[in-house]
Amino acid sequence: MSEKSKTSAGRHLTKVVGDAYMDLHARAAQGAFVVWIAINVPAELFLGFENVVYGVPESHAALNAAKGVGVLQCEKAEQMGYSMDLCSYARIDIGSESDGGKDSPTFGLPKPDLLVSDNNNCSLLVKWFDVHHRRMGVPHFIIDVPFCYEPQKEKDRKYIIQQFKDLIRTIEEMSGQKFNMDKAMAAVSNTNEGIAHWKRFLSFAQCRPSGITAFDSFVQMAPFLVARGTPQFVEHYKLLVRETEQRVQEGKFPVPDEKYRLFWDNIAPWHQLRKMSSGLAKLGANIVGATYTSCIGTVEGSFDLFSYDGGDPLEYCARTQNCYMCPHGMKLRGKSMQAVVEELNVDGVVFASNRSCKPYSVTQLDQQKLMTDQFGVPSVMIDVDHADARKYSEESTFTRLEALLEQIEAKRAA
Numbered sequence: 001m002s003e004k005s006k007t008s009a010g011r012h013l014t015k016v017v018g019d020a021y022m023d024l025h026a027r028a029a030q031g032a033f034v035v036w037i038a039i040n041v042p043a044e045l046f047l048g049f050e051n052v053v054y055g056v057p058e059s060h061a062a063l064n065a066a067k068g069v070g071v072l073q074c075e076k077a078e079q080m081g082y083s084m085d086l087c088s089y090a091r092i093d094i095g096s097e098s099d100g101g102k103d104s105p106t107f108g109l110p111k112p113d114l115l116v117s118d119n120n121n122c123s124l125l126v127k128w129f130d131v132h133h134r135r136m137g138v139p140h141f142i143i144d145v146p147f148c149y150e151p152q153k154e155k156d157r158k159y160i161i162q163q164f165k166d167l168i169r170t171i172e173e174m175s176g177q178k179f180n181m182d183k184a185m186a187a188v189s190n191t192n193e194g195i196a197h198w199k200r201f202l203s204f205a206q207c208r209p210s211g212i213t214a215f216d217s218f219v220q221m222a223p224f225l226v227a228r229g230t231p232q233f234v235e236h237y238k239l240l241v242r243e244t245e246q247r248v249q250e251g252k253f254p255v256p257d258e259k260y261r262l263f264w265d266n267i268a269p270w271h272q273l274r275k276m277s278s279g280l281a282k283l284g285a286n287i288v289g290a291t292y293t294s295c296i297g298t299v300e301g302s303f304d305l306f307s308y309d310g311g312d313p314l315e316y317c318a319r320t321q322n323c324y325m326c327p328h329g330m331k332l333r334g335k336s337m338q339a340v341v342e343e344l345n346v347d348g349v350v351f352a353s354n355r356s357c358k359p360y361s362v363t364q365l366d367q368q369k370l371m372t373d374q375f376g377v378p379s380v381m382i383d384v385d386h387a388d389a390r391k392y393s394e395e396s397t398f399t400r401l402e403a404l405l406e407q408i409e410a411k412r413a414a
């Protein structure tokens, strides 16, 4: 999409992401303490320091995939001996780091002083960050987050908070900077406010036709990964809501002749966003929501906003550690999905089986059975890797998607 044809929120998104990467490189060059973090490590903690900046390898990998260089970066890692079965985010990141970010749209990430991973989404992340630890000789801090087959227990929360305190102490010792709890609190407040706007943006999917597509929401997730905790983060989502609301009021919908409302389960197919959304729109179908985007700012078993109460920011960060879907047990995952499918009046679910993200995909067959048998929602399983375009067939995917639309028609006729 050209800059000219973009909405204001689209242009602002480009600016927020571009500024974030430029600022990261510039501050690193001027001597800021640089941390590479896993997606779920609370970035707000780093905003509690005067001069600590962070980069998110998973987010950087997604950007590479969306900009069409995912396969190129994967191949570099494969030439180093990493298996094609390994998570494509990990391959992209390792490949990009191997030559200093030569082909990356952001010139890679600046060299870190500290690596911080966690194991709540998947244990692969820990091994992946260990590769960097060995290659660059940089310390690796691991946050151990218990899985949540039920709502988080008090003792687990305390265990996580203790590790946050250890992390803060580690950064203080390594960087010589002092942590400021008030700054972290302000960052958490900004995150909370921005996510409230994000939830409002997602709620435009309740309109008929839907005011958004899940593909819009995939793209609009980026500030959550590069700018959360900042005033720019709040401003961006405020603008996005304002603009979306106006478009809905003016009767401008992404799929005006919407006949089928679908729901997506798994990571975004970064290399197929435009092609898949336009292919579906031609069939009168819109993917109106996704587990991937709905879980931001929530706690397990619900996609409702978990609001910050203005108290201890470490408590809030610990409580929301399990917001993503991967660590949820079958019951919690099914519960939240059923609620959102009902709320959005969804006709069918697209389970995007993704062999390179096993944690997200491993329970999908059971989830599919649950949606069909227990809740009577037609569904289909497609194969698509989130970032490696070689592991995707447009033809077979659309054959299956069309079969889903036929199932929906058959259900309507009955």
Ligand code: SF4
Residues within 6 Å of the ligand: 058, 087, 088, 089, 090, 121, 122, 124, 125, 267, 326, 356, 357, 358, 359, 360
């Ligand atoms: S395997 Fe999945 S959850 Fe783990 S790092 Fe890769 S994309 Fe993330």
